Amino acid sequence: MTDPFAPRKTRAAEWFRTLRDRIVTAFEGLEARATAEGAAPIRFELRPTRRTGPDGEDQGGGLMSVLRGGRVFEKVGVNVSAVHGTLSPEASRAMAERGVPGIAGDPRFWASGISLVAHMRNPHAPAVHMNTRMFWTPGAWWFGGGTDLNPCIEYPEDTAAFHDTLRLACDAHDPAYYPRFRDWADRYFYIPHRHRARGVGGIFYDDLNTGDWEADFAFTRAVGEAFLPAFLPLAERRFATPATEADRETQLIHRGLYAEYNLVYDRGTKFGLATGHDAEAVLMSLPPLAMWR
Template sequence: MNAHATDMETERAEAAAWFKALRGEIVAAFEALEARFGTGARFEVTPTARRSEDGSDAGGGIMSVLRGGAVFEKVGVNWSEVHGVLQPRAQAAMAARKGIPGMAEDPRFWASGISLVAHMANPRVPAVHMNTRMFWTPHAHWFGGGADLNPAIPFEEDTAHFHRTLEEALAPWAGEYGRMKDWADEYFFVPHRGRARGVGGVFYDDLSTGDLGEDFALTRAVGSAFLPAYLPLVEKRQPEPWTEGEREAQLVHRGLYAEYNLVYDRGTKFGLETGHDANAVLMSLPPVAKWT
């Protein structure tokens, strides 16, 4: 094994370990909210597995879901580390979207990341999404992810805090917050409804500048900013009383969220196409939703 391959294995292991540690930090913080505002609801933790086309082990992860809490009606915080061979459809999509040559000749891949979606019990508390990930093929590697706020009842000060925290986290990378904010506005748009699914945040993909350490540092900054950006909003809004009209607005907004995730979301499509655990991939769907 050459030195480059050994270095890359080490870097992949470090990335996977960091995503896994972030998952543990967020789960602990969310359970602390349930202990503070509710009766102490806990996450149900289930190992997940991915099988290759020949049935051999191809990695897996941890699916953590909390249901029916006083704060979280449903929240999932998943971590995964998977590997295998991309099937022709996924190869073509990867080559077309990322411009990577040679996928047909050597379609191996490795990926690790964390994915989080929270649907809240109090409709005045905003739903939220966050994910960060690393993806590798023998031809290229890159990072991607983001975080976006999805309130059924928007509050300008909540939106401002969420964006300000992300902007501060990305300050060492000049211009990146603005670029990633614009990308989020474009990516989290629901074309068939002609509207955004929330109030935005940041989104990025295909991050591969040639400096893996710096790219990973930016990815860690996005992931580490999540709790400071989101927890104060939950702590402020959770004690507020809500009305049946606000609950109705929340359920309709969840319908919009479900439409986006099933029709447009890249992560959903990739997870299902590469054979990852369907329950983990579809963890993002709300427990209850309405369509008018």
């Protein structure tokens, strides 16, 4: 049977891969500029990922890209994937409970997206997360994603610049998007057992289906395209700031909070592990080092 949605799936998956390529190139360029003359800059390591069904059948996959031990990035991962399969009853129920339309009846799904987490070498440079994705079932489709800044030592001007770039990207599509999705990020990226946010926010949205696929895809592209202008100037500005041992300890403790959030609350981590995706790719978001008092 021909899938009438196949061309849109292909377009979305290809765009996520293109965005991955642009970000990797930009990050490797920043590492090259930060590397001493004559030294070889560190580059991303690449590994294909696969999703395997319960009977061993191929259910798609993607590409895991990780750079470790850089002058700017202590660890950064940029993953893309396009996978398909069958939702578990638990996953279907969770989606229905949050009001996703069209979930009941047919548990087949297709999902594609990009996921990025950067843990910086210098404590004065902010960690960051970004993802955008498309999800499809026979009864529904939607987009989701966002980006949020996670400094362990906050510079208010950096926070303001990050949010200003996101606001402009949102306003070009709907002036109501930025305040709505900023508030959603504040609620979503919150650590209840610590009674605090994990960072200084950004934007987050999920289950976006206005009925106009082209408009929703265009907005999702705008969110992804805003990431480098929002984040790269901050990384370039802070990677060489003098730092103390106390700054490093502050950074490692903050990373502990980040790890707690991703392992306990993050919806994407839970979904990836529950649906059999490559565990190394799912857990790419964890920092290389962290500390708890």
